[in-house]
Amino acid sequence: MLPSDDPVRRSRGRPVEDSLLEAAWLYYVEEWNQSRIADRLAVSRATIVNYLQQAREQGYVELRVDLAVFNRQRLSVALRERFGLAAALVVPGQSASLSSVALAAARYCPDFVEPGDVLGVSWGETIYEMAERMLPRVIADLTVVQMVGSMPSPYIFTSEGCSTNVALKLSGRVMNLYAPAALSSPEAAAILRDEPLIRQHFTLLETMRKAIFAVGSMDAESHVVRSGIATLEDVEDYARNGAVGVLCGRFIDASGTHVEGALDDRMIGVTPDRLAGLAAGMLVASGPDRAPAMRGALAAGYVTHLVTDEPTAEAVLELAD
Template sequence: MEGESTRGRRRYRPDEQIEDILLRAAWMYYYENKNQSDIAQEFGVSRATVVNYLQQARERGLVEIRLDPVAFNRQRLSVELCRNFGLQEAVVIPGSELDLGGVALGAAKRFPDLLDEGDVVGVAWGMTIFSMSEKITPRRIDNVTIVQMVGSMESPYVFAAESCSTNIARRLGARVANFYAPAILSSVEAARILKQEPVIRSQFAELDRINKAVFAVGSCEASSHVVESGIASLDDLQDYIARGAVGVVCGRFIDGRGNHVVGRLDERMVGITPDALRGLTVGMLVSNGFDKVAGMRAAMLGGYVTHLVTDAPTAQAILNDAI
């Protein structure tokens, strides 16, 4: 913070609270519609300093920029997605290129508005969900529980399941219920025994209480996170594809109609099954990419999705294949 200055009309003492300055700068910019140069002159600082003030105000949660769902749902792609798949809402990030960062940001801005006091919210895992979790502006919603929907895994990625759920809980001031178990066990017997442990049984009870969820869809390609994280081998992947799998939801494979494809891994897995995502008040799908189109379409046909966040190229690709 700059010290006392004679360049502008408004003078600030060196010991003045920085938050007061951030609030004043944000008020002038967002409510009084003053430009950054005007604010800089008022404060007696550089324009770059004002840009920094506004950025800090957003990072501290003093200012939050929210999406207008009505406006976004007027888009042609949004209207067609809602009509074709029976969605309540489709937020389509505009642009001609695939935009994972934009999709994650759009979901981060929209998802907290869908939550209410007392909700039990299931959170999946993956790069997009982790990126979304990092972009949520801190906002406290009373008596919310965030539940990790997929067991933990040894992974080269930073976006482990427990990281996604913990990040979201921290930003919403919510309680978090993470799984103290791996996503997949070495044998069916090991999984059966583990699931009888009281702590694991209590965590499955939390899954039964979920009324809202946010998740992504994985592909059935060799580069899929379900393979690279060690849940499925390439042989496992091919076996599920032979059974009709086109995508992955919460580590489980689904077919073209969204039905759970049960195969040789399922009895060894710890976590939610796709059927449990049907009928929720909110099921937000956050995904993009041409390799995800078949899986995203299947998830919507399967009834898991009430709200969608994606980008324009992915949305168009889904509609090109719609029935």
């Protein structure tokens, strides 16, 4: 235990990490204010703010979400009752915020996973940011499996990046899918699916116990359009056949059923029905434009744990009536 009341000692000449650890201890354990800690360490208050930020980012201090408390929130109760969820974490606030939802999922995710899990991870901006903002934690014997093939992307995030980052943060093994999400022809996709490495990957996906995934919208800004998997004309064609959104790169209708179309025979990745019957499935999503896809995933029973925000939760519940 670090001393708390000895004379002021200057931090000059001490390793920075020592000062960082002392600042974190005094602030989070002994509940000193930042100004008092700055005086104690003979540094500026801005330096203390930086120390505390580093302590969180490096995993020396972990802030955890008490899901039992958030489950009592009005919208959480409504979502859990309507869709039979085990948990619904609804981020407070009047504006939809992907960043806030990703941060909430990052704080909750390590408690969602258990030792020995085989965890499937999809792709998307929310999933990528969640992984980036997770605090390190060791989950014993964890295997993280990429559920959707790789794709050229105008974004910083990639499918393999999402699964790799989750595995790194939780000290798990990562099994990435070494294949494109969509090939040029059904024949090329069939040949690739028959490759031993790809067949081995899908065999592993059959052992998946839990999954973390997002959903996409049906407009020109949809990730499947901007990544080049589908054209806007493709999306419109799927919409005419009842699709309301995208899940794991596939189109689903309002009941969560996979809507098959021209693209499916060219794709490499799980189909939505693989998410049925898992021990747990976490949907992380923000934005009323994703509400129809979210509602479909919820109605199909793919979701046991939901992380979203107030405006998006309201939009989902309005569709559920």
